[in-house]
Amino acid sequence: MAPEGASLPIIDISSYVNPKASPESRQETAAALNRACIDYGFFYLTGHGIPESRLEQVISLARQFFALPLPEKNKIKRYDAGGPEGGDGARGYQGMGENVTQGRQDHHEAIDLYREWDMQKDDTKTPGTNKTLQGPNLWPEQPAELKPVYLEYIDQLQQVGKALVHAMGAALDLGPEAAEGTATREVEDEKVFVRNTDNSFWVMRLIGYPKLSHPAALDAAADELSCGEHTDYGCVTLLLADPTPGALQVLLKDGTTWLNADPIPGAFVVNIGDMIERWTNGLWRSTRHRVIHRGNGYRVSVPFFFEPNFDAVVKPLGKCVEKTGGEPVHEGNTYGEHLLGKVFSNFYG
């Protein structure tokens, strides 16, 4: 385990949320962010402007949903794409143990929400069925406030995501924003991530973790995992979790030390995903993490995955290739292709 008292860095993003902030304050934020991304790939995010009361409401509504009887939760069950139930293989409620990471069952249940499909639909399907990801979100009827509160929260999160990826572009020293009219999606200036996420194909998971019946001793490999070891496959994750300590653990760069990422009230736990690792040509790594819920209560977390646009081409940025020795780690493909590959392999399969 990590030395007692060790903790992830804290990044205050207010200088990028506030349009009037000084260049000096932005520079300071960008420098701190660069260090956090190099050293950890994980950090706490404060100064985002979403009130703590809203964060508490989001957790409480998710908790109320998971406390419902199973038949009620199964009203929004996720079904395979193309089937008679009208599922799209991705959206909806997933029961306990359906999620698999590295071939092992995870001990959690979840609702998965995605950006609504606003691109052309594949019309080669049988009428009344959906292609993968092309169905509507399945919102629970109960609790009734969940949908309106979450829709507003998702709008707020996208603003935070935008400020954060802007700061990331600055932290990589990609250069000032290109002149208006010349800034296409391919231009690699400090706004490159902002433009390639301006129609973010975001994902949100509401996750419920019951108490494990055979949790491992603190240092041992776990018998039962709440969520197995993985990296996140997208851009940046803004995680909101209830106060349960000791559940989320982050693997430090030494490759052996697990650090508890215990929640700080009002802050998000943020981590970078595989798309940022690819864009930065490995300068910033997506960090491995896992969940082993050893407490007695029922733990709730709500990660928001702020992802690239579905059609964004994600390939190593020239400046990052230069800084890392000149060999690109990937030839590039669209985020949509990458995501579909994940959906078909049960994500962390």
Ligand SMILES: O=C(O)CCC(=O)C(=O)O
């Ligand atoms: O519940 C958590 O703390 C983290 C969940 C997670 O890592 C994920 O959903 O990718």
Ligand SMILES: [Fe+2]
């Ligand atoms: Fe994760």
